[in-house]
Amino acid sequence: MKLAILCSQIRMEEKLIFRALAERGVEYDRLDERHLRFDLEREGSLDRYDVVWCRSISHTRALYALSILNSWSVRLVNAYEVVRTCGDKVLTTAALVRQGVPTLRTSVALSVEAALQAIEQMGYPVVLKPVVGSWGRLLSRINDRETAEAVLLHRATLGGPAHKVFYIQEYVDKGGRDIRTMVIGDEVVYATYRRSDHWITNTARGGESLPCPLTDEIRYLSLAAAQAVGGGILAVDLMETPGGTPEGRLLVNEVNDTPEFHGAAQAVDVDIAGSMTEYVLKQV
DSSP: OOEEEEOSSOOHHHHHHHHHHHHTTOOEEEEOGGGOOOOTTSOOGGGGOSEEEEOOSOHHHHHHHHHHHHHTTOEEESOHHHHHHHTSHHHHHHHHHHTTOOBOOEEEESSHHHHHHHHHHHOSSEEEEOSSOOTTTTOEEEOSHHHHHHHHHHHHHHSOGGGGSEEEEEOOOOTTEEEEEEEETTEEEEEEEEEOSSSOOOGGGTOEEEEOOOOHHHHHHHHHHHHHHTOSEEEEEEEEESOSSTTOEEEEEEEESSOOOHHHHTTSOOOHHHHHHHHHHTTO
């Protein structure tokens, strides 16, 4: 088997993956996408790989690299279409809605004026997110029209083209925590709470990972969300909302195609990198 891992920055997750591969005696090449060159007129040397496993932190570089490799019929984990969908919040939410997966009420607007109308119709507070982005960056909770006007104008004036697409979600009071699960193929391998005193609970923003019971509802929604975007190795973010059960009603918030798991690895008794590696090795 000829395996390559597409990544630039080596985080704790990649170190654990490399160790899991070494423990299984699997040789691999590391492809730093910052140094790759593709000759589009002919198939290059990268078509010799049986599988390319994408662990890139740059959605843009990964997307173009995977698009070319996909056109050369190289097996990818995750698949190009999955990475394209999960890397764009509009495409992710559209896929969830299309498959009937319960998610947050969301509006998309393509101008400041339309965004203001969408926010007023949805009602304050709302959350404004960048279409492409991770780690809880550039999220804004908007509590009133004055704030909405200022934030929208700021995005439209100083941001790039993608920031002029306004992705607006209802604000959910999730009680200082959300739920992160990991789906590998057709199995949910763990669930954790991400807890924070801040309304943004991402571990990259200081959120704490804690064990979460893997209930039937969590398992069902995680698998449904993963299937909606095309499946593979995925992290699913769930929110608890005040509802009809003691735990609250669960909504799927986002699906991540290149999940980090260093926080979860300290909260759950699961060989996460090993489970991911075993899945990749079965793809040939």
